Amino acid sequence: MERKASTARSDLEEILADETAEPKALPLSLLQDITGDFSDDQQIGSGGFAVVYKGMIGNRAVAVKRLSNALMDETEFHREVQCLMRVKHKNVVRFLGYCADRQGSMEEFDKKLVMADVHERLLCFEYIPKGSLDKYIMDASREWGTCYKIIKGICEGLQYLHENHIVHLDLKPANILLDDNMAPKITDFGLSRCFDENQSRDITKTILGTMGYLAPEHREGGVIAHSADLYSLGVIIIEILTGQKGYQATDDVIESWSDRLEGSQRDTLCKQIRVCYETALECRDFDPKKRPTSALTIVDRLHEMETIQVKNTFKLRAFSSSVKKLRKGAIGILEVDILSARGLVSMKDKEGGLTDPYCVVKYGEKWVRTGTLFATAVPQWNEQYTWNVLDLNTVVTVAVFDDCHLSSSHGGDDHQMGKVRIRLATLETNRMYTQHYPLMVLTRTGLKKTGELHLAVRFTCRSWAKMLATYGKPLPPTIHIHHTDPITMPQVDPLWLQAEAVQRMVTRLARAEPPLRREVVEYMLDVDPQMFSLRRSQSNFQRIASLYSGATAVAKWFDDICEWKNPLSTILVHVLFLYLVCYPQLILPMVLVLVVMIGVWNYPRRPRNPPHIDTVLSYADQAQPDELEEEFDTFSTSTPDDIVKLRYDRLRSVAGRLQRELGDLAMHAERAQSLLSWRDHRVTPIFIMLSLVVAVVLYWTPLKVVVMVMGLYFLLPSRFRPSRRRTSMVFNLYSRLPSKDDSML
Structure with a gap:
């Protein structure tokens, strides 16, 4: 023995x-x-x-x-x-x-x-030395990091049991032990059931367990299933978060924890608490079908949340470390003096009332707010702010708001009165710009001018060498970090990404003193332009068209040269052309000299003041009321069905024209492709033979002669060329080439 x-x-x-x-x-x-x-x-x-x-x-x-x-x-x-x-x-x-x-x-x-x-x-x-979880729950000074570790450990342990076809049936804090590292360990399998691989539920007449943790379907009907453990898990998580089993509002739970969380990580940890508590409430649903499908679903939810938070933390750390390096090499100082405003129009409902204005300035990650001046149309702030400048490719934004929270008779959101954006690259070094900037806001009824803002702005350079060196460096990490750390598929949706970013910024700035409200943050961050606007579409089309105006002017000038409208210019162009053909090594220097001449020519016409909002470029004056109503519509729409139908028909018309243009582009590309694809059995051999003849001619003919003949041909006056009213043979041949339009439904 x-x-x-x-x-x-x-x-x-x-x-x-x-x-x-x-x-x-x-x-x-x-x-x-x-x-x-x-x-x-x-x-x-x-x-x-x-x-x-x-x-x-x-x-x-x-x-x-x-x-x-x-x-x-x-x-x-x-x-x-x-x-x-x-x-x-x-x-x-x-x-x-x-x-x-x-x-x-x-x-x-x-x-x-x-x-x-x-x-x-x-x-x-x-042997587990720390005892059971129910003792730790009674500790009012418990830390969230430990609580989250316990919650996640219980979920992973329960996931393992369910994957091995085991239903615990007596999950409660007393049956969860804590080791020296506060890692939870599930114990007491006295009531557990082991299922076969193909079995997912059972019925029993003997109801055993602990009241308060028993799932309703098990307590009343004897149903044994994985969902019963999920119900118990929800009760345990609620106990860990609140210290009791009863229901509390989510915001109350988060608020009870917020004071105990570290300030720098409060937003991240509050999101963890929200996800855990909402998951617990979902687990405690009376209907088993409305609970999470499995413990694996909960674990995946926690892992996904951690992944997003780790990525965001990594980005913030990468940004912070990069900014620290940049701060050591700050290239200059930005000074912004908010002096005064004049002619401010009240944005409140009362007629003839005065404004309660204040200004908000944003540069980089730093936000500042002036004091609110009560009942005045000509406020005098005289406040100065300075920033270290790390990159000239940055913008300082100054906005004016009408405070609606000073008096109890008013309420609602603070009204925006307009804003000014100044890109530092447009400022001359060491020069003080002092001027009145017009304030205007675009509303459903049209463009409204609300007054003028008097600002003084100056960029002072500390080191010309560092300033010029920044033009050869990559953009700050917040702009290009997606190349090294791609965003996930849910973040591809710009509306989701925008809402997430705005919510984080609102949460942070709401704790400032005085606080900045959501409407202020959204206006400063230009949230609205993410939505469709016919006015902005027309403006962007005109911007693209204006870029090609230079090419149009060159084409007209070339046509005038060919028509000898200015004989002296035409003769000079012919001489220059022949000279460059004979000495091609001068072409590149000549182009660069021309660039220098254009730059010198434009120097006296350079902007004397930083550019401001252009109402003509923005199509603000020409926008129709219905277009503005559509632009300011909510998402999702709150417009009556008949108006939505009219807007939809208009959008279909615009999209139809765009679709036709895309089809024409595809048709021209397919015609060029058909030259060698034998879609037309007569054109392709002709093109091949013609290409062979041209290749032989170009081989035996000096390149200078070919260029000279072609150039002189294009410079010929119209009287020596075929009439322009008649299309060329090449164009006629190209227009007859087949495309794939015939194969389209």
Whole structure:
């Protein structure tokens, strides 16, 4: 017997040392020996079904669970051992061995001695020193980092159990132990059920468990399924977050934690708390179908949230480290003096009222706000702000707002009165620009001029060498970081990305003193231009058209040269052309000299002041009322159906014209492709033979002669060329080439 006990002790020591070792059957004598014959001094816990003792194997501790004979039969014991033998996970308490001992004992019964069977059923586990989760929940000073680690660990442990077809059925804080690192470990599988691979649910008439954690379908109908554990999980998460099982509003839960969170990470951690609490409420839904589909879904949700937060943290750290490097090499100082305003028009509903104006200035990540001046149309702020300039390719934005929160008679959002954007690259170095900038806002009824803002702006250069060197450096990391850290598919949607960015900025600036409200942040960040606007589409079309106006002017000048409208210019062009043909090495220097001449010519016409909002370029004066109504419509639309139908028809018309232009581009490309694709069996051989003849001619003819002949031909006056009213033979041939239009439905 002693030899058997010694062997069992060695086996148990090996199991403790090797985490991959399988649990084994242990003799009762060994468990009695290591627990002092189940001494009361070694007792560390008790419940309705068992008593837990601490046992010592050398210098290692184990936990021995002695089950009650009266409350657990042989089948339930076998079921628990079966479940424990199947699990091995970092978030499930490690099972070391079991003992099922039956001995005969003479006992007195009805004044007679009878031989009775004494059953001993014991389970041996690793010893977890920190105790159970219910004790930690009572700690009012618990930290969120530890709480989140516990929540995530429980979810991962439950995911492992469900993947191994085990339903716990008694998940509660008392059955979750915490190790030295505060990692949770699920224990007590006395009520668990092990399903077959093809089994997902069962029905029982015996309802056991702890009230408050039992799922409604299990408590009332005896349904055993994975969703029952998810209900218990939701209750546990709520307890970890609030210290109690009852429902609380999400915002109240977040507010109760916000004061305990570190300021620099408050936004990130509040989002973690929100996700965890909303997931818990979803798990606690009365309808099992409305709960998460599995524990894996919850784990994936937590991992996805962590991935986004890690990416954002990485971006912020990358930006911060880059900015620190840039700060060491700041190229200059930006000074902005907000002097005054004049002629301000009240944006409130009252007629003839005065404004309560204040200014907000944004440059980079720094936001500043002036004081609010009460009831005046000619405010005098006289406030100065300075920034270190890291890059000239940046913009300072100054906006004026009418404060609607000073008086209780007004309310709602602060009204924007206009803004000024100044790009630092348009400023001359060390020059003070002082001028009145017109303020205007575009509303549903049209363009409204609200006054003028008097600003003084100056950029002072510290080092010309550093300033010029910035033009050869990449843009700041916030602009180009997507090349090294691509955004995920949900972030591809610009509306989602915009809403996420604005929400973070609003949350941060709402804690400023005085706070900046959402409408102010959205106006400063130009949120609205993300939506479709026919006015902006027309403006962008005119911007593109204006870029080609130079090419149009060159074409007209060339036509005048060919027509000899200015004989002196025509003769000079002919001489220059022949000279460049004879000396082609002068072409590039001549082009560069021409660029220099254009730059010198435009110098006296350079802008004297920073450019401001151009109402003509913006099509603000020409926009129709219906176009403005569409531009300021909400998302999703709140417009009546008949107006939406008219807008849709108009959009279809515009899209139809665009579609036709795209079709024409495709047709011309397909015609060029058909020259060699033998779609036309007569044109292709003609083109091939013509190409061969031209190749032979060009091979034997000097290049200078070819260029000279072609140039002189194009410079010929119209009287020596075919009439322009007649299209050329080449154009006629090209227009007859086939495209794939015939194959389109």
